[in-house]
Amino acid sequence: MPGATAATTVPAAVNGNGKAKGRASRTAVNDSDDDAPSTARTPKAPPKKKIKKEESDESTFEDKPVSAKRAPAKKRKVKVEEDGASSEDEKPKKRAPKKAVKKEEEYVKPAKQPKSKVKEEADSKSPSKKKKEEEEEEIYKWWEEQNDENDGSIKWKTLEHNGVLFPPPYEPLPTHVKMKYNGEPPGNVVNLPPESEEVAQFYAALIESDHAQDAVFNKNFFRDWKAVLKEHPPLDGTNITDMKLCDFRPIYEYLEEERAKKKALTSAQKKELKAEKDKLEEPYAYCKLNGRKEKIGNFRIEPPGLFRGRGEHPKKGSLKHRVRPEDITINIGEGVPIPVPNMPGKWKNVIHDQTVTWLANWQENINNQNKYVFLAANSSLKGQSDMAKFEKARELKKHVERIRQDYTADLKTKVMADRQRATAMYFIDRLALRAGNEKGEDEADTVGCCSLRCEHVTLEAPNFIIFDFLGKDSIRYYNRVAVDEQVFKNIRIFKKDKEDDDNLFDRVATTTLNKHLQSYMKGLTAKVFRTYNASITFQQQLDEGTPETATTQEKLNAYNHANRMVAILCNHQRAVPKTHDQSMAKMRDKIRGLKYERMKLRHALFTVEPKYKKKEKYREDESDIDDEWIAEHEEELEQKAIEKAEKKFEKDNEKLVEDGKKAHPDSVLKEKIADIKEEFKQLRKERGTQKHEPKRAKPVEKLEGAIDKLTERITTTKLQMDDRDAGKEVALGTSKINYLDPRITAAWCAKHDVPIEKIFSKTLLNKFPWAMHVDEDWKF
Known part of the structure; x- marks a missing residue:
């Protein structure tokens, strides 16, 4: 590039x-x-x-807290929002054995689990008070405290948590939903036991995806499924020996119907389901670390399924087994209640290791790698680890x-x-x-x-x-x-x-x-060079490529260009998104739509003051919209306006019914739709006349200001379009998360007056609160 x-x-x-x-x-x-x-x-x-x-x-560095106290020059008030990211920079002392697929046992609802002090305290507070206190706890400024007493080996003093949340057991498909195989009777269907049916369902959900067209994926899936079928054969005696003879479409169609039903739920129903889910997960989402409430990252155990892998992974399509309590080692403080699993079984082991920051670990069966539960990305321990990693890279500058x-x-x-x-x-x-x-x-x-x-x-x-x-x-x-x-x-x-x-x-x-x-240099590895070169290159690109006098979008384009250079350097490539062309087309349509709005404002200006037709700034028509496109665009706008009115009418009536009031009659909606049609009828009459009468009359000064704002929006959208097209083959997220010192971004935003929210998502703002407190002259 x-x-x-x-x-x-x-x-x-x-x-x-x-x-x-x-x-x-x-x-x-x-x-x-x-x-x-x-x-x-x-x-x-x-x-x-x-x-x-x-x-x-x-990072492979220890989670050693950084003791240097930093006096913030320009503080940014950032609302912290939890995120589920986790680190895997520590290893357990033992590995869990590989587990076979087992028959499901009775599932214990998490509600039966004894409440810890964390949960008891949370239950005693109102939602608004809890939220306020959580925010206060989340902005604990560990980076401003001295940690001389910490020698780097002890990561925590006290730790209390409720373990991990296991997924619910498999629910068998309705009796009328069966896969088919080779036309064998009765009715060309196969009656599978739940254990084998579950694995078939994993594959059925993917038959319209690229995975199902992949030979390696299919080979690995069928190999593992046959092993399950051997232990749990079809109840009707069908002998499944050939993947090509399997027809999973009846299961796929049922799953699609269920997805459609969920999508069709009302907002109130969705809100109710989310509230139930949040209530179920609340005991597992937080722990108490050294007396402070902190968010846990990946507390949910991943359900069984088919391994996707990345790139040309030789094990893609393999069956991921269900993880059980017997697979998991819990790490917790001494003298606190041991959490009870929310499914039958006992923990593999319970340890009290204060030199590591993981709360639970187990070994997955695909690559036999250890999986961990860590605190969330915005936790003090993870923040200290990240800060130490970038400080180590900065130290490399001296050597x-x-x-x-x-x-x-x-x-x-x-x-x-x-x-x-x-x-x-x-x-x-x-x-x-x-x-x-x-x-x-x-x-x-x-x-x-x-x-x-x-x-x-x-x-x-x-x-x-x-x-x-x-x-x-x-x-x-x-x-x-x-x-x-x-x-x-x-x-x-x-x-x-x-x-x-x-x-x-x-x-x-x-x-x-x-x-x-x-x-x-102590702690120097080849990996530190990668972090150093990424951050120093990024700093140099920003210093050399950021225009001093430019619009915010032009500065953002310069920032993204610098990020792309780092992504190319680090080989953070990606395939062009399948929706890229569609996305570009939408942005072109957006620009045309803005030009249409600007044209109507110009015509309104001509209607109020005809002399503006002679002014160079306003007299030229929009270059890439013609009468045919205008007719199509106005028809689309009319249809969208009617749909919007119908949705608002439905939503308003739902709210009235919930409040015990009488719903609006259909005549209200019909009257609104009639007004919309009359408005677009007037627009059709105005075509080719260079005249326009808006619903609300505006003075000349406001019309001029509105035209200028639209011109600025058109320019900004064009810059965004160019930036998106330039980055279609580069993944910018990896370098932002792992290789670029976030303080470079915070200082750059402060210096060039760019809102950091335009660059860092809420997740990244949560992950790097310690980086938001640097002076605008700070350099990597």
């Missing part, structure tokens, strides 16, 4: 569409190899190493030049291991590549810098390297980039006499690389 070059420290060429394969792809270079390491080479590297799971975007000097010198060293490490560090620093770890055969074949294979890197004279591999979440990383001459020579040397599936850096591992980095 335009400007991507400026986001990196190495000039990059335009991307291509592919790469040569095999040995033939390696460009013959006339450069001498006299700088190759003189030490004897070890035997040929083993074939394709198995690669571990890539690093998570979440980065020395590190770069050292690895640049080592690019020519005669020790092969050191030369490979230096080259890997060059890529991690300059291209923001992830470090990469080894992983098993049954995991997605994603790689990072240290786990690159020869097939992933192609040389192109004189100094271009083409990277082509699957990165985190199986997202393709393709980049043709110009590198230093010595780096180009090194890659040619590293690839010499190796097969495509051999490791490029066969003498470098992530652990040894990070150990080397620790010698420069």
Whole structure:
């Protein structure tokens, strides 16, 4: 994308569409190899190493509270709203065993669970008082307090919570809803027991999605479903052996009918259901941490289903088993009541570990990874962890030049291991590549810098390297980039006499690389470089690209451009949204609609003062709307006005009935619709006359002001449209959440008088309250 070059420290060429394969792809270079390491080479590297799971975007740093007290210069009053994000930066000491699909047992309603002190206190307060007190607790300014007594190992003193909320058991489908198989009698239907029917329902819900068209997804689903069918076979004896003979559409149609019913509920019914849901979840949504009430993030246990995965994950379509109390370890303070699960069973274990911040953990069955329940993103513990992560990246500024000097010198060293490490560090620093770890055969074949294979890197004279591999979440990383001459020579040397599936850096591992980095700065890892380069690039892009005198939308476009440069640098790509073209069409229609409004105001101005027809500012007609479009637009406006009147009439009557009053008669609605039709009849008469009489007469000054405001809105919408189109292939959220120091945004907004709510959602404002209190001159 335009400007991507400026986001990196190495000039990059335009991307291509592919790469040569095999040995033939390696460009013959006339450069001498006299700088190759003189030490004897070890035997040929083993074939394709198995690669571990890539690093998570979440911080790997300890949740160590930051003790430095900051005096805020410009404070922003931000209403904090809870969000369910969580971190996975800590690991339990033991893993839970893999569980098989079990028969459902009786489900215990959460209401039967004994109330903790948190719940008892909440019940004793009125809703308005509770809300006020919650807001006061949520804005606890931990970043302004000294925490000298905390040595970084103890995360909390007291912790009390109600455990996790398990999903309800499976409810069997109505007896008339059955899947079909191969036309076998009776009636071409299959009578499945609940355990097998539940898994069939998971797939049926997706038959109109892209997942059901995916061969890997279907293969994994059918394999796991057959295992369930073996244990819980069809009650009518049907032998299901071929996925192609299965017809899930009757189940799909029933599920669609149920969705339509929910969508058709009145607002009052939806409000009642939400109130019931909130009441059910309330005991689990909060905990008491060191005596303070704090929001819990992901307290709901995910229900069973089919694993979707990201990108080309080899396990997509696999069955996610139901999680039970026996799978879960609870972490809670000593001497407080142990929560009772809301389904039959006992916790796997109950511990009192004050050195970790998770409240519960278990092992999921797909990738055998540990899952955690953490406090919400706006909690004090998560905030301290985030702040420490960005402070660590800022600290790297003091050491980065020395590190770069050292690895640049080592690019020519005669020790092969050191030369490979230096080259890997060059890529991690300059291209923001992830470090990469080894992983098993049954995991997605994603790689990072240290786990690159020869097939992933192609040389192109004189100094271009083409990277082509699957990165985190199986997202393709393709980049043709110009590198230093010595780096180009090194890659040619590293690839010499190796097969495509051999490791490029066969003498470098992530652990040894990070150990080397620790010698420069405590806590420095390859991951810190990624955060540092993202934030420093963002700061530089904002400083260089923000216009001093511009509209708010022009400044926002500059901000989003800087964010895009970071997303490109970090390879935060996405597929063009399926609704992009539709979205662009809607924005074009919106601009035309605004131009129509401006035209009618001009005509109203001409009606009041005909002399304005000669003024250059007003005399020109709108360029891209003609009589045919105007006729269609007015018909749409008329239909929308009638629908709006009907909805308002219905809503007003509902409210009157609720208040015990008599509903309005239908004649009121008919009269309103007649007025609307008369109004649009008048608009039809005005076509081509350059005259317009609005419902309420306005003086010339107000008409001029209204036209100016519409012109500004048209300009703003055009800028928004350009910005959205420029970012259609880039995911901006990942860098905002994980890699960009939020204080950069807060300071930039203060300096350029841009409301931060236009950039940060409520969720992000909740996540980073500590960052809102920086001076406008603050720099990363």
